Amino acid sequence: MNITTRISRWRHSYPSFLLLIARIILGIILIVKGIFFISHAQQLKDMILASRFSGWVGILTAYVTFAHLFGGVFIIIGLFTRIAALLQIPVLLGALFFILPVHEVNDMGSDLILSLIVLGLLIYILKKGSGSISMEDYLKHHLL
Template structure:
């Protein structure tokens, strides 16, 4: 049994039901954050341009919005949760260490704390998976 299978098995056996509520809330939060990025692309473009990573600003803005909207939706449903969570990790790492960290590590920087909590939760769901009350579990149990 390789390492990924062991992590997946451990996550499936150690997943309390209350964690499903946290997963749904995280998915809804990411979905809403993606919608807010689409509604105010100039703000997100300024954040990405300020990084000076020589990325195509428009492409990265669309990637972040797309990943948050569809990834958040899938996480909330519990469908392909691990893959959706893994796709969110690079975005949140950039948000924590490059975008929000520049403004200072204080209790007043709520975006930094929100990004850090979201990153921790996304890593958690990449490990433990979707849980009992999810589309993945429903499809596994109703396989005809």
């Protein structure tokens, strides 16, 4: 039996576990970026000021920071997962289309790759939901 067959069998046997791992990884990345934005608020403001949305710098700085922090927590625990993912997608699209292209190619290599990975995970979570290993599923089966 080759490795792709083994992975395929394992993936079909444990889909909720894989979704949980994806949620945890995505949530940790979002929380770390939110903490980074809090500790480097001026850098975030400068990036927004250099974009097309310079008039919204205060609102966007707060939205990006808190969306990452609270969205990351909600995605990890699996509560309001689709809403949290949906609120992150505009931030990532804004970063990909308006913020990152303003910077030089040397500066944006790792940020571009991380943004693409996070956007892909957000779309995956948005499509799949929170899964059976989540607070939503627990509440649905035990409290409702």
